[in-house]
Amino acid sequence: MVAGTDHHSLAAPTGVAWENIMVAFCLESALEIATLSIQSGSDSHFSLTIQLFSLVILLAFICLCFGKFAGKKYPVISTLLGENLSRFLVATAFVLAITVPFPLWLKYTSWTIYALLMLAIMIFNYF
Numbered sequence: 001m002v003a004g005t006d007h008h009s010l011a012a013p014t015g016v017a018w019e020n021i022m023v024a025f026c027l028e029s030a031l032e033i034a035t036l037s038i039q040s041g042s043d044s045h046f047s048l049t050i051q052l053f054s055l056v057i058l059l060a061f062i063c064l065c066f067g068k069f070a071g072k073k074y075p076v077i078s079t080l081l082g083e084n085l086s087r088f089l090v091a092t093a094f095v096l097a098i099t100v101p102f103p104l105w106l107k108y109t110s111w112t113i114y115a116l117l118m119l120a121i122m123i124f125n126y127f
Contacts, residue, residue, distance in 0.1 A: 019068065019082075022060065022064055022087070022090045023061070025090055025093070025094070026057050026060055026061040026064070026090070029053070029057045029093065029097070030057060030061075033050070033053070033054050033057070036050075049096065049100055050100075053093060053097055053100075056092050056093040056096060057089075059089050060086050060090045060093060061086075063081040063082065063086040063089060064082055066078075066081050066082065067079070067080075067081040067082015067083065067085075068082055070082075088118070091118075095111070095114050098110075099111065
């Protein structure tokens with residue numbers, strides 16, 4: 001450990017920092033998808049993976065915005081959408097983006113591991 005550093009500074013960011021990270025991820029992904037669609041021409045069709053990735057990014061951004069701006073009037077829904085669901089969707093988009101170049105067997109393996117980990121997280125947090 002480096003002298004003068006605090007072990008708490010290495011912890012995962014919370015609150016506004018997470019929101020900034022998720023907005024940056026969604027914005028960067030949206031710009032890349034838009035650039036890709038412009039470069040490939042408007043009449044070309046994207047693979048199902050890219051379409052799903054776009055949809056997940058859109059849903060994550062919508063949940064994050066709704067959760068942020070509806071927080072005062074609907075705190076329970078805000079927490080559910082703004083924090084929990086938007087983080088899940090951003091994590092899903094990340095895994096989806098990372099597994100695009102994988103061969104089919106490795107995609108299935110990765111998605112199975114991801115689904116099992118998400119199931120374990122839900123079980124440990126809610127039961």
